[in-house]
Amino acid sequence: MIKSKESKNLLVLEGVTKRFKDLLALDNVSFTLQEGDIFGYIGPNGAGKTTTIKIIVGLLRQGQGSVSIGGYPMPEKKDEVNKLLGYLPQQVSFQQWRTVNHALTTLGKLSGLKKNELETRIQEILSLLNLSEVRFKKIVELSGGTIQKVGLAQALLHHPKLLILDEPLGGLDPTSRYQVKEIVKDLSKNGTTIFFSSHILSDVQDVATTIGVLNQGHLMQIGTLDKLIAQFPRKNQIEIVLSKDSRKWTELQSMKQIQKIEEQAPNKILVHLQNNADVDEMIPQLTQKLITLGCQIRSIRPLSPNLDEVYLQYVKGGGSL
Amino acid sequence: MSFLLLFKDELLGFYKSKVMIFLWIGLPLLAVIFHLWAPNTGPQLPFTMVSALLVSSIGGTLASAMLAVTIINEKTSRVYDLFLIRPLKRWNIVLSKFFSVYICLVIASILALLLGMAIDTFSTGLPSGVVLNSSLQSLALGLSMIMISSAAGVLIGVGSPSVLVGVILVIYGGNQISVIPLLPSMLAVPNPAFITVLIGVAISCVLLGIAIFLFNRKQF
Numbered sequence: 001m002i003k004s005k006e007s008k009n010l011l012v013l014e015g016v017t018k019r020f021k022d023l024l025a026l027d028n029v030s031f032t033l034q035e036g037d038i039f040g041y042i043g044p045n046g047a048g049k050t051t052t053i054k055i056i057v058g059l060l061r062q063g064q065g066s067v068s069i070g071g072y073p074m075p076e077k078k079d080e081v082n083k084l085l086g087y088l089p090q091q092v093s094f095q096q097w098r099t100v101n102h103a104l105t106t107l108g109k110l111s112g113l114k115k116n117e118l119e120t121r122i123q124e125i126l127s128l129l130n131l132s133e134v135r136f137k138k139i140v141e142l143s144g145g146t147i148q149k150v151g152l153a154q155a156l157l158h159h160p161k162l163l164i165l166d167e168p169l170g171g172l173d174p175t176s177r178y179q180v181k182e183i184v185k186d187l188s189k190n191g192t193t194i195f196f197s198s199h200i201l202s203d204v205q206d207v208a209t210t211i212g213v214l215n216q217g218h219l220m221q222i223g224t225l226d227k228l229i230a231q232f233p234r235k236n237q238i239e240i241v242l243s244k245d246s247r248k249w250t251e252l253q254s255m256k257q258i259q260k261i262e263e264q265a266p267n268k269i270l271v272h273l274q275n276n277a278d279v280d281e282m283i284p285q286l287t288q289k290l291i292t293l294g295c296q297i298r299s300i301r302p303l304s305p306n307l308d309e310v311y312l313q314y315v316k317g318g319g320s321l
Numbered sequence: 322m323s324f325l326l327l328f329k330d331e332l333l334g335f336y337k338s339k340v341m342i343f344l345w346i347g348l349p350l351l352a353v354i355f356h357l358w359a360p361n362t363g364p365q366l367p368f369t370m371v372s373a374l375l376v377s378s379i380g381g382t383l384a385s386a387m388l389a390v391t392i393i394n395e396k397t398s399r400v401y402d403l404f405l406i407r408p409l410k411r412w413n414i415v416l417s418k419f420f421s422v423y424i425c426l427v428i429a430s431i432l433a434l435l436l437g438m439a440i441d442t443f444s445t446g447l448p449s450g451v452v453l454n455s456s457l458q459s460l461a462l463g464l465s466m467i468m469i470s471s472a473a474g475v476l477i478g479v480g481s482p483s484v485l486v487g488v489i490l491v492i493y494g495g496n497q498i499s500v501i502p503l504l505p506s507m508l509a510v511p512n513p514a515f516i517t518v519l520i521g522v523a524i525s526c527v528l529l530g531i532a533i534f535l536f537n538r539k540q541f
Contacts, residue, residue, distance in 0.1 A: 057406045059541040082408040093398040097334045106330055110323060110407040154403060 010035050010162055010193045011056065016065035018051055018217075025051045027217040028065070033195065033210070035161070038188045040208030041197040042307075044315055048217040049197040050090055053166050056195070057087045069162055083112060086160030090167045090197075092151030096140040100131065100150050103139060104157060111158035118157075125153045128183065130176075144171045152180065156187075163187060165196035169203050181207050205307045213314040220314040228310050236273040237303040238283060243267070243296040251293055257282060270303070323409040324417055331421035340387045344429040348376045349436045356440060372437035376430045377463030381470035384422050385495040388471060389487040392418065392478025402541060412533045419475045419529060426467045434460055458506070461514040465502035465521025472528035473498055479532045479539070498524065 011033040018026040026048045033039050043049050054060040056067055058075050067074040069081045094103045101122065108118045126132045129149045134142060142150065148171045155163060165184075169177045184194050184207050198204050204211060205225060212222040221228055242249065249269055252261055257277035262270040273282055279302045290297055305313070335341055352372035395401060404414060434456060473495035481487035502521045505513040 054541070059402060059405060061540060079408040082406055085406055087402070087406045089399060089402045091399050092403070093400045094403070095334060095395065095400055097337060102330075106326060107403060107407065109326055110404065110409055112408065151403075 008035050009033070010037075010070055011195065012066075012068045013052075013056070014066045016052070016055060016062045016067060018048075018055060018060065018063050024217050026055070026062075029214075029217075029219045030065075031212060031219065031222050033162075033193050035191050035193055036188050038184060038194045038207050038209045039196070040204035040211045041195065041214060042199075042201060042204055042211060042311060043197075043214035045199075046216075047214040049214055050166055052214070053087075053164055053195070053197060057085060057164060058082070083158075084161040086155035086158065086163040088148075088151045088155045088163075088165045088168050090170075092148060094139045094147070094150070097138070099136050099138050100126075100142070100153075101135045103150065104154055107154045108157045113158055121157055122153075125156055128156075129153055130179070145173060145176060148172060149176065149180075152183075156183075159192075161192060163192055163194045165194065167198055168196055169198060169200055177203065201307045201311055211307070213311060215315050225307060228307075229304050232305050232310060232313055234279060235303045235305065236275060236277060236279060238271045238273065238279060238286060238300060239264075239268070239303055240271060240286065240290070240300045241268050241298040242290075243298045246295055248293040248295055249290065252286065252289060255285070255289060267298075324413040327404075327409075327413050327417035328420055331417045332424060335387075335421050335425050338387070340383055341425050341429075344376070344380050344383065344426065345432060348380060348429060349433045351375060351379075352433060352437065353440070372433040372440075374459060374463065376426075376433040377459075377466045380426050380429055381463075381467045381499050382491070382496055384426050384467060385470040385474035385477070385499070386488055386491045388418060388422050388474030389478040389481065389491050389495075390484055392475065393481055393484050393487045396478075396541075397483075399541070405541060411537050415475060415479065415529065415533050415536050418478075419471055422474070423468060423471045426471065427464060430460060430463050430467065458514045458517075461517050462502055462506065465517050466499045468521045468525045469502065469528070470495055470499040472525035472532070476528045476532040476535075479536045498528075 009032050013032075014030050016026055016029045017024070029048075029052060031039075041049050041052065051060065055062045056069070056074070058078050058081065061075060070084045072080045072084075074081055098106075104122050104125075105118060108121065109115075113121060122135075123132075126135055129152060131146070131149055131153060134146060134150075139147065139150070148168070152165070152168060155165070163184075169180060172180060181203065184196070188194055188209070196204075196208075208225070210223065211225055211228055213220040213228070221231065240249070244267065249261070252258060252271065257274050259272040259274050262272065264270050271282075271286065273279065283300060283302065287297065287300060290300075349372065352375050355371060355375070401414065405411065438456060474491060477487050477490045477495060481490060501524060502517045505516040505520070510516055
């Protein structure tokens with residue numbers, strides 16, 4: 001997302017360190033999020049993602065470093081911060097005797113919503129998440145995915161400025177996942193900052209404007225997906241999609257600097273270049289050759305590492321901040 | 322504001338629970354069965370007293386166990402996360418649980434006392450001054466014991482790492498503490514009902530104070 005000069009820092013972590021006895025859960029983690037950012041926080045199990053989130057929302061105290069939200073330091077100004085926060089825990093749980101309506105009413109009131117405003121807001125949120133039909137059902141009667149969505153509903157009720165979602169898409173079906181991702185994008189357009197952790201890298205790639213990679217308590221890298229990808233050398237591969245399935249492309253084999261050509265689909269090929277080949281120089285040459293051969297090109301692009309590959313590089317120790 | 326809201330909520334949750342149904346209906350019924358089985362308890366042990374003592378002893382233990390188990394379960398299932406990230410003081414959660422259960426038990430005790438008085442009136446004529454006086458003393462004792470049991474239940478719930486440890490502590494710890502208000506009656510001090518209530522309130526305040534201190538320091 002392109003930020004105007006007026007964009008404000010909403011969440012600032014500086015040198016946050018947390019230790020559980022002998023285990024260093026977070027080591028000097030620092031980053032800043034601005035209004036409207038969608039921050040995808042990725043890392044393997046036990047990397048410290050949930051610990052970071054719990055420190056931000058005030059459920060855990062940091063050992064060292066500082067956290068401030070909307071200019072308020074945590075945990076000193078917790079009451080002010082809590083008015084700005086919406087939080088969906090990884091394991092969302094309600095008292096089982098409550099109905100969805102009862103849970104949302106209580107949590108909404110605790111967040112400071114007035115009675116008449118709350119009624120309208122609950123209707124809005126439940127409708128947004130397709131939960132209207134479960135409004136008066138007991139929590140205990142709901143499926144895991146539906147409880148997850150009720151958890152999201154309680155996080156959105158009071159129009160938070162900072163929405164923190166810990167593995168929000170884990171238990172959801174594909175339709176709900178798409179729906180939640182669209183909601184996240186819409187909220188971001190309206191200035192809400194979203195911090196979410198996920199193991200599902202494709203989801204992070206779909207919505208995040210900024211990505212942070214955490215491994216063993218260290219923030220390995222933070223930046224846009226493009227910035228993360230740029231840290232790694234481009235692959236020496238070019239993907240070509242032709243508009244018709246023609247075998248004429250096989251003649252590309254004769255070109256210098258081509259190691260091999262892999263047919264991925266009837267009209268889609270992957271050209272593997274030799275190690276010393278320059279991808280940028282090869283693309284015009286390949287295009288020219290294919291036109292000469294009478295092939296109709298639909299697309300031609302160099303292959304870059306995707307988020308999965310970037311993630312693996314960082315987690316295996318291939319990258320550093 | 323937050324406290325009243327949580328208190329009303331907890332009251333709603335507890336009064337619908339099976340334990341409360343047992344306390345409100347089952348215990349007075351048990352007392353009636355006891356009366357039918359041993360009707361000649363005599364004027365020194367009126368049925369009013371039997372009924373009140375039954376509710377306070379069994380009810381206190383049940384309430385203590387219920388509070389401890391509820392709090393431990395809600396802690397481990399992370400129910401409190403959604404409350405603690407909202408602008409409310411942590412003591413609101415602790416005290417709302419205590420008062421909601423205590424109020425439910427006060428109602429159960431009064432129900433049992435009224436039932437006892439009704440049965441005494443029906444079987445022996447109008448309750449005499451002695452019976453009324455001993456009934457009030459029983460009520461004071463019962464409510465003090467229940468207050469301590471409930472406060473112990475809250476403390477054990479906040480401090481225990483598991484349901485098993487919690488239940489053991491309730492049975493072997495909470496129960497023992499809750500009999501302290503019996504001392505004034507046994508030592509024949511003047512105005513025993515007042516001293517009993519005073520002891521009950523004092524011990525409960527200490528237990529709840531420790532529970533709030535622990536809950537405030539707890540990292541979730």
